[in-house]
Amino acid sequence: LEEAETELKASACLNAVTSDSATPKGAGLNGTGGAAKEDESCKSRQVLLIDFEDSFVHTLANYLRQTGATVTTVRHSNAARALDAMKHVDLAVLSPGPGCPSDFNVSHHIKRLVDRKIPIFGVCLGLQSLVEHFGGKLAQLEYPMHGKPSKVEVDAKCSHLGSIFQGLPTTFRVARYHSLYAKALPDCLVATALCPVGQPNDLNSGSGPVVMAIQHKTLPIAAVQFHPESILTSPDHGVQMLRNAFLLTGA
Numbered sequence: 114l115e116e117a118e119t120e121l122k123a124s125a126c127l128n129a130v131t132s133d134s135a136t137p138k139g140a141g142l143n144g145t146g147g148a149a150k151e152d153e154s155c156k157s158r159q160v161l162l163i164d165f166e167d168s169f170v171h172t173l174a175n176y177l178r179q180t181g182a183t184v185t186t187v188r189h190s191n192a193a194r195a196l197d198a199m200k201h202v203d204l205a206v207l208s209p210g211p212g213c214p215s216d217f218n219v220s221h222h223i224k225r226l227v228d229r230k231i232p233i234f235g236v237c238l239g240l241q242s243l244v245e246h247f248g249g250k251l252a253q254l255e256y257p258m259h260g261k262p263s264k265v266e267v268d269a270k271c272s273h274l275g276s277i278f279q280g281l282p283t284t285f286r287v288a289r290y291h292s293l294y295a296k297a298l299p300d301c302l303v304a305t306a307l308c309p310v311g312q313p314n315d316l317n318s319g320s321g322p323v324v325m326a327i328q329h330k331t332l333p334i335a336a337v338q339f340h341p342e343s344i345l346t347s348p349d350h351g352v353q354m355l356r357n358a359f360l361l362t363g364a
Contacts, residue, residue: 155359156181158203163192165210165217165238173342180356189217203362205231207239214242232361235336237291240327243336244295252296258289262345263308265325271305277335277357281350288345295324302327333361
């Protein structure tokens, strides 16, 4: 699985580098290495994907394009200029990344997005950044979970219409690549999915259930700790979650 994951990330990167204006929007690879099929559900939607130096970013961009959206990917250092240059942004996506949120001053980007009333969806580091920005606390897992599949359980109350888990089962397998986790959530955020304790390959049971997804109570903001774009997460589930993220925009 690790070899397949590496091939997937490399394929998405090469596709991004070698594509040109003649390449149809959304062309590329799906999570199984086959041709990506773009749907029409989010056509005309504009996505700003902020890259925090993560090897998954091109795969994540490809998954977003499979929803039919137009994706602009920028490094975090250029995000402010890109945001100012874009006439309209339907959804901002905070990518995964190494280290911790303060390494990239992610809170600064979140504030700008919130001030402009732009919906936000975070992945991995993106979730951690949102938790910290709104006053929650992060902690380090005793044993890092990198390249580990885990089962997540979605809160039944959070699989309703308008949730990022709409149309998905309440239990499914996801890919985890993280050392930090949300130890305490602020009052404005609610946990929408958890990773239960006692799973194979996870020696962190002393930490209790780990928050795997969050949603803001009043703002159009949601995030997942796992990687929906990983080969260890069902490709159908991953793309559906990203498609559901546009529900934050009121689409």
